[in-house]
Amino acid sequence: MLELACSQTGCDVAMDGSADLGSNRTRVALGTKAETLARLKPLLSKSRILDLVYFTASEWRADERALLRRIRESFAGCRLAIRSSALIEDTSDASMAGAFETRLGVPCCDVDAIRDAVLAVLASYQGDPANQVLVQPQFEGSSVAGVVTTRDVEFGVPYYVVTYDDQSDSTSSVTAGAGDVSTLRVHRAVPDVGSKPPFLSALIHAVREIERVLDRSDLDIEFAMDGPHSVVIFQVRLLATKRTWKSSTIADVSRGALALRSTIGALLDRRDAGIHGSRTALSNMADWNPAEMLGATPRPLAISLYRRLITQGAWQDARRWVGYQRMPRRDLMVIVSGRPYIDVRLSLNSFLPQGAGSKASGTLVEEWISRLSVMPDQHDKIEFAVALTCLDFSWRDRLASHPESCAKMDRFVDALRSLTARALDTTAAGSLAQAEDAIRPLAFSSWSSGLPSREHASAARIEALLRICEARGTRPFAVLARHAFIAESFLRSARERGAISPERTDAFRRSLATVSQRMARDSCAVLHGHLAPEAFVADYGHLRPSTYDINSPPLANREPAEFMPTSARDDGWPEPFHLTNRESRGLSLLLRENGLAPRCAEQLLAYAHRSITGREHGKFLFTRVVNEILETIAFLAERKGATRDAISHLTVQSILDLDTHTDASRLADLVQAGRRLHEVARATPLPSAIFAATDVDVVLEDLATPTFVGSQTVSGEVAVLSPLHSPGNICGKIVAIEQADPGYDWIFPHGPIGLVTRFGGANSHMAIRCVEHGLAAAIGCGERAFTRIARSHRAVISPATQSLMPLDAG
Numbered sequence: 049m050l051e052l053a054c055s056q057t058g059c060d061v062a063m064d065g066s067a068d069l070g071s072n073r074t075r076v077a078l079g080t081k082a083e084t085l086a087r088l089k090p091l092l093s094k095s096r097i098l099d100l101v102y103f104t105a106s107e108w109r110a111d112e113r114a115l116l117r118r119i120r121e122s123f124a125g126c127r128l129a130i131r132s133s134a135l136i137e138d139t140s141d142a143s144m145a146g147a148f149e150t151r152l153g154v155p156c157c158d159v160d161a162i163r164d165a166v167l168a169v170l171a172s173y174q175g176d177p178a179n180q181v182l183v184q185p186q187f188e189g190s191s192v193a194g195v196v197t198t199r200d201v202e203f204g205v206p207y208y209v210v211t212y213d214d215q216s217d218s219t220s221s222v223t224a225g226a227g228d229v230s231t232l233r234v235h236r237a238v239p240d241v242g243s244k245p246p247f248l249s250a251l252i253h254a255v256r257e258i259e260r261v262l263d264r265s266d267l268d269i270e271f272a273m274d275g276p277h278s279v280v281i282f283q284v285r286l287l288a289t290k291r292t293w294k295s296s297t298i299a300d301v302s303r304g305a306l307a308l309r310s311t312i313g314a315l316l317d318r319r320d321a322g323i324h325g326s327r328t329a330l331s332n333m334a335d336w337n338p339a340e341m342l343g344a345t346p347r348p349l350a351i352s353l354y355r356r357l358i359t360q361g362a363w364q365d366a367r368r369w370v371g372y373q374r375m376p377r378r379d380l381m382v383i384v385s386g387r388p389y390i391d392v393r394l395s396l397n398s399f400l401p402q403g404a405g406s407k408a409s410g411t412l413v414e415e416w417i418s419r420l421s422v423m424p425d426q427h428d429k430i431e432f433a434v435a436l437t438c439l440d441f442s443w444r445d446r447l448a449s450h451p452e453s454c455a456k457m458d459r460f461v462d463a464l465r466s467l468t469a470r471a472l473d474t475t476a477a478g479s480l481a482q483a484e485d486a487i488r489p490l491a492f493s494s495w496s497s498g499l500p501s502r503e504h505a506s507a508a509r510i511e512a513l514l515r516i517c518e519a520r521g522t523r524p525f526a527v528l529a530r531h532a533f534i535a536e537s538f539l540r541s542a543r544e545r546g547a548i549s550p551e552r553t554d555a556f557r558r559s560l561a562t563v564s565q566r567m568a569r570d571s572c573a574v575l576h577g578h579l580a581p582e583a584f585v586a587d588y589g590h591l592r593p594s595t596y597d598i599n600s601p602p603l604a605n606r607e608p609a610e611f612m613p614t615s616a617r618d619d620g621w622p623e624p625f626h627l628t629n630r631e632s633r634g635l636s637l638l639l640r641e642n643g644l645a646p647r648c649a650e651q652l653l654a655y656a657h658r659s660i661t662g663r664e665h666g667k668f669l670f671t672r673v674v675n676e677i678l679e680t681i682a683f684l685a686e687r688k689g690a691t692r693d694a695i696s697h698l699t700v701q702s703i704l705d706l707d708t709h710t711d712a713s714r715l716a717d718l719v720q721a722g723r724r725l726h727e728v729a730r731a732t733p734l735p736s737a738i739f740a741a742t743d744v745d746v747v748l749e750d751l752a753t754p755t756f757v758g759s760q761t762v763s764g765e766v767a768v769l770s771p772l773h774s775p776g777n778i779c780g781k782i783v784a785i786e787q788a789d790p791g792y793d794w795i796f797p798h799g800p801i802g803l804v805t806r807f808g809g810a811n812s813h814m815a816i817r818c819v820e821h822g823l824a825a826a827i828g829c830g831e832r833a834f835t836r837i838a839r840s841h842r843a844v845i846s847p848a849t850q851s852l853m854p855l856d857a858g
Contacts, residue, residue, distance in 0.1 A: 075263040082133040082182040084284050091261050095254035095271070095279035098184045099123070102133055105170050106177035116159055119183050126185040128154040130165040133180035134173055137285075148172040153186055187280055192247050193272035194229065196255050197287060198236075198265050203731035204293030205301040206236040206265075207747075208252060214245065230832060231749055233733040235305060236265070238745040246276045248746070254279040266290050300728045304385055308732075313741035315382060315391075322376045324400070325413035328393030329420060330382065330738040333428035333807060333828070335395040336363060338381060338388035339736065340428075340787045340807035340828070342596055345729045348722045350596040351388050352699035353677070355381055356514060357522045359390075366526030367398045370479050371467040373409075374402070386729025389738070393417065395430065399437040401460070401467040408460040412436075420737075425753045427737040428809040428828050431533050438534045439468040441541035441638045465643055471534050472647055472655055480655075483527035484662055490520055490669035496676065505683035507704045513677045514700070521670030525663070532663035535656035547634035548627075551759065556653065557819040559625035560661050563668040564793045564817050571613055571797035581608060590675035591668075593771040593791040598678045598696050600771035603794065611794035615779070622820075627653060660816065667813065671791075688715055697722025736830075749832040755808070755815050756847040758824035762802045763844035763855060766837060769795070782845065784838045788814040788827075796821050802845045803827070804852065806834035826852040 076091065078084050082102035089097040101122050103115055119128070132148035149172035151165035166181050173179045194212030201209065211231045234241050234252060241248050251271065258281070259265055270283040316328055332339040336358055342350050359381035368374055375397055381388050396416050400409045416434050420426065426433040436446045439461070447457055474480055489495050495516070500509055539556070542548050548556075567588055573579035589604030603611050627635070627649055635649030681703055685695035688706060695703065697719050706715065733747040767781040769792070779799035785792060787807040795803075796817065801824065808814055808828040818825035824845045829837070833852055837843050840854030 076261050078262065078264075078284070078286060080133045080135060080180055081131070081137055081283055081285070082180050085182070085281070088258065088261065088281070088284065092254075092257060092281070094250070094257045095281050097281050098187065101183045102180050104177060105173065105175075105179050105181075108166060108170065108181065109177075112163070116162060119162055120156055120159070123156045123183070123185050126156050127152075127188075128156055128162065128165070129184050129186045130154055130162070130169060131182045131184075132169050132172065133182040135176060135179055136174075187272050187274075187282075189274045190272045191274055191276075192245075194270075196251065196269045196271060198255060198259060198267045198269070199287060199290075199293075200233070200731065200733075201268075201287060201289050202292075203301070203727075204266075204287075204290065204298050205731045206298070206305070207733055208234040208236060208255065210234065210248070210251065214247075229836075233747040235745050237305065241746055244746070247273050250277040251279055254281070258284060294727070296724065297727050297731050300724060301731050304728060304732060308385060308744050309741045312384060312738060312744060315384070316738070316741065320376060320378070323378075323393060323397055324406070324410045325393045325397070325417060327417065328391055329417055329427075330384065330389035331392050331427040331430075332387065332389050332736050333809065334390040334392050334430050334737075336380060336390060337428065337807065337809060337812070338390065340805075340809070340812060341789055342388060343594065343787050344736075344807075345387060345726070346597070347599075347696040347726050348386075348699045349598055349681070349696045349703070350594075351381075351383065352701065353596050353674070354388070355379065356700050357517055357674070358526065362518055362523040362526050364398060365523050366483075366530060369483070369523075369527050370530050371402055371470050372398055373400045373404065384738075385732040385734060386725050387732075387734055392420065392427070392430070396435055399431070399435045401463040403459070403463040403466070405456060405459040405463070407456045411456070412460065421739045424737045424739070425830075428807075429753075429755075432537065432540065436464065438471065438537050439464045439642050439644070440534075440537040441545045441547070441642065443541075443642075468534070468642075469644055471531060472644065472652070474651075474655055474658060479527055480531050480659060480662070483524040483531075483666070486524035487520060487528070487666050487669055490672060495520070495673075502676070502680050502683055505680045505687065507684075507706060510677060510680050510684070510700075511704060513673060513680065517670060517673040517677065521666075521673050525666040525670050528659065528663045528666040531655075531659035535659040538652060539656060542635060542638065545634075545638060547638055548631050552631065554759070554819055556625045556656070557660070557816070558822060559622045560657060560820060561622060562661050562664045562816075562820055564664065564796060564820055565622060567793050568797045568821070571794075575613060575615070581612070584612075588794075590672045591791045591793060592675060593769070593785075593789070594787070595671055595674055595789050595791055596678075597771055598682060598692050600791070602675050602679075602791075613779075613797045613799070614777075615799075625653070664813070664816065688712070690715060690719065694719045697726060749830065754826040754829040754833070754850075754852060755812075756824075756826055756845075756850050756852075757815055757818040758822065758845075758847045760824055761844065761846040761848065762824045764801050764842060766804075766840055766843050766854075767800075768838050782837075782843050784834065785814075786834065788812075793817065796823075802843075804829060804834065804837050804843070804845065806831060 076087050079087065082100065085097050085100055086102070099122065101119055108115055130151045132150065134148055137148065149169045151168060154161050154165045156162070169181050192212050192214040194210060197209045199205065200207050209231065211229055213229045241252050243249060251273070255269060258269065259267065266287045268285050268287050269281060272280045272282065274280070315330065332344065338354065342354055360379050361377065363380050364375065364377060378394055380390055380394055382391055393413060396413050400412070420430065420434050423433070431437050436443055443461070470478065499512055500506070539553055543550055543553050570579055570584055570587070574581050574584050585604050590602055592600045592602040594600040632649040635652060639645055639647050639649070639652065681695060682692050684703065684706060685692065689712060702718055735743050735747050738744070762782065765781045766784055767778045768784045778795060781800055782802035782804060783795055783800045784804045786805065788805045803814060803818055803823055803825040805814055805827050806829060812827055815825065815827045824847055826845050829852055836854050837852065842855040844853050844855055
């Protein structure tokens, strides 16, 4: 037996993520699965390896009886785990994970069962007599089990990646790809990982000890625990993906990690004159929800275009237009390691009505951020679950947590009542009508008259389109969107107060004649020969899955088979909705209670109808201009010899400078720099919501509470969609989309039975669409749940029980 001495001192970790292994240490060599465990077993103090027996195929054939006796004597009274330990497993070129047989729970008292298990393992090999069989006692009583890699598998960046199951007692759910598993990432430089989850500290200490003994930081380790401090190691092998890592990405992420905590700390603690609140939080799903609209790691062009059109100024102009307070002009979106986040404090300040008073405003912003920090899974629902953005029917409950609500909050309530009354004004003097008038020109082909054609693409044309989109598109659309949120607040609170039932609220939403329903009808008309395909494309061809992504072709550039259904049913226009006498009286009473009379229930429903349909129509219109901007950029890039993929790595400003300041060599350098930045964004783990600088040390999955839509439970096959690929037939299937925007409206005529999205909020585009079409949905379910569904063959959505579950493992 190999005997080595090894110091048991703690493992120092350098800021670049490399382990300081010390000097004068003997490096333990990795061997087969069994050999590695045998060599490590006497050297580990922070974890343990179960007793083991291993032997070669030739040794088994030479003396099967002796080996069976040895196994029974070594593990008397135990159930056994009999596993492969082949020469071609666990190498630097390939792990061969799961390629060979494993038998668990083999009774030690049953010689025939042991023999059968060993023979099954040997039969799974290719016949090399040096291949081994590993026998250990079956581990019982697991409280958590999983896999740790000491580097990110895809990029090799310096993070421990822990995938674990703490919901069952299975030790194989992670490796088998089944069960309710979670993933977290820990930067290698973090000396103290804390106690969330409680097992993490002991596990990382155990892993660091193994790294030190082996003098390696490229390991894949299977583990289980039967208590918060008791780690059992099942397997240690090399990461077989190392050959695909890029040293430049590892270096860039390592350097960026040094400054990441201080950068985020500065963003969170920054104080701005005229902005209430002593601290902020960052969220990729709050307010204008960049994760839903752009994806978790969008490219520079998409980010900069979204910033120019919305978060740089249009969002703020729209809030003032509706009646919210004036604020210092600020960009709502900040970029952290190439990823877009919303400044939550700015967002919450923008929801304060004019005349609210400084004391109440400061108190409320502090309270709202504190509330969000204790329920971070609501960060995509701040307008409904955190802030109070209009005087809906539940406002008293929302302010009940403030002891000073009877004093300085009175001014805030009066200001919010005044804002709400102005918002409900549907006359020509109101902001709703003004926004409708402002965006209406985009409904006509003449909106682009006077501009040179797309084929004569130039920076001047792009700039002109950007200005048109801001003035006639995103700014009035942002007003319409705010009205739709106010309308949704009233509908929700009316339901909470019992004035209208959830079923009747859904019936109202289904009565809305929206763009999506018109598109579904027109699809049927094309299918039945009543509408020319060219006419359909002329109207809807600008829509693209992922509105701001130049690499996602619009419908006009796709084959009709990708978006036109092969069969569809024309359900006609939706049935009109009429309030019952009881509903009308209840809503009118609530309006009077809020001091919003003389408006009646019918006027409130008319406002909601107009706001919600106006928002969807406005989105449809302004995305015409967004599409024209992207296609013009594509033409300009082609003239410069660049592809769409290449140009997606440039910012809008860099593209505007192409005509006069950028030669081919400079363009190539800019594209390469953009690619590198995007690679860093993809490789750097970040949480979806950030409340403290230390949140980037241990990064949990973006857990979210889904918004469930519908009432009927549905189950079926899962079809995963992406902006670039069509899954074929989705009729009768549950569609899974990471981020769903208007470009995916084409799915509804194809007859899906359900929808699951990773990103999206309660009032998101797809939430509204699913209600309109009577589709069961789980909107914004987060990374963990979405990954489970996307990897499954079948799933079930139950809005009634608020559950989303895979039915099998894919």
